[in-house]
Amino acid sequence: MFYRRKIILALIQMFGGELEKIRIQKLLFLYTQKKKNPEYEFIPYKFGCYSYSANADLVTMVKKGNLSENENSYLKISNEDYLKILKKEDALLLTEVVNSYGSMSNNSLIKHTYVNFPYYAINSTIAENLLTKVQLERVTKEKIKSTETILFTIGYEGVSLENYLNKLVKNDIHLLVDVRKNPLSMKFGFSKSLLKRYCESLGITYLHFPEVGIHSDQRQELNNQSDYDALFEIYKTTTLVHSKVQQKEILDLLIQYKRIALTCFEENICQCHRKPLAESIKNFPTFEYVIKHI
Secondary structure, eight states, rough: OOOHHHHHHHHHHTTTEEEEEHHHHHHHHHHHHSSSSOOOOOOEETTEEHHHHHHHHHHHHHHTTEEEEEEEEEEEEOOOOOHSSSSSHHHOOOOOOOOHTTSHHHHHHHHHHHOOGGGGGGTTHHHHHHHHHHHHHHHHSOOOOOSSSEEEEEEOSSSOOHHHHHHHTTOOOOEEEOSSSSOOSSTOSSSSHHHHHHHHTTTTTEEEEEEGGGOOOGGGGOOHHHHHHHHHHHHHHHHHHTTHHHHHHHHHHEEEEEEEEEEESSSSGGSSSSSHHHHHTSSSSSSSSSEEEE
């Protein structure tokens, strides 16, 4: 079992083996804020801090028989003492969180996270019911709003889904353009249907343009930068020549949405086709904007 799942099981165990779903997310969030390299990261969801990865682990643990669930709660099935299995420092941090916040009501727990971590309340649908005017102003200040039109590019290699989504939110990106030929991924959250759903939950539109992607069989023997450079030279004289219609459509979307991002896998922009694609779009005579790789 992944260590991160044992953290969740230990947390539920500390509440007698049953814990409300909304409280799991909030208490787990408060635990991760005390860690330099937390097991989970969170995004600003409609009810505040939320981890899609943690939720996926909870669903998996139900399927595997580690947990059961009802409408509101998760229940620990095993008699295993997961708190004793944890690293000593993690067990102490988890105990500290439970002792400090475990007796709070749901609304008090939510309000505490909103007041102390206002970024995670920017998309909340209930903040106005819980916060004072001054507290709401702090939340509003966390909302990034920019009038500059920018064509961003972003890769998801080496980052969690939540880290990736937070980059989109913090750069005020309105539209994600998936430029993969085949938008499937073994990495959680990055296959087309899930990525679309998660983006839209944050108010970010998702579109897929397979016409500007590179076939996977062309990416098999890429051992050094020279191999990538050779691939992209072929890409420039084939795909980029034949996909002018789609590139113009992306440019029109940039003009419409103001802040859009081209996305693919590679972290290194020099090893991803989104760089020559962005440069090709920049060559259109009506392109008067900024390109930024994040």
